[in-house]
Amino acid sequence: MATREHVQELGGWHTVLGNGEFSIHKVYLKLRTYHTWVPWRRVIKNNKATPRSVFILWLAAHKRLATSDRIMKWNVQCSSICKLCDAANKSIEHLFFECQYSSAVWMQILSIINICRRGNGFSHELQEVCRKAHSNTRRARVYVMLFTETVYMVWIQRNLKIFQNNLMQTERLVREIIFRVTARCNDEDRLLLIA
């Protein structure tokens, strides 16, 4: 399904354009009331992460991330090499989070909420975050936000590397992701991240 069709699914372009420009906020509001049945629907609906990152996760879950350039004005790189770790694999499965770079980031993030494991491929990680989205514990809420912001920030890093040959060190990226989540979660949930 093309990005255009996904936008149709949300109600058409006129519902996501603000002043003639693509509005992430409008898409986000649409996603909050998204009723199409997909296993990861709750991850999108019960998610307090930034609208932009929820949208990127939504595209990733639809396996449409690489061609989101029409919306995001990003170009598509046609090399088969992952620019983050130089492995010969640039699939979504690899990028989130089998990749050496993104896996290191995700592992560090998970360790902050006392989960000790390596990153797996995207399908597995998506299943995991779906399970969390069905729970309403503090840890689960924070997990969903961390996952969403990590997908988004890794995606941004991938683009910065391709277009500006710039790559943030994993420790700094982890701090930024934590900052983004702490800024948006409630006081009680925030304690998990700053304790």
Ligand SMILES: [Zn+2]
């Ligand atoms: Zn990689």
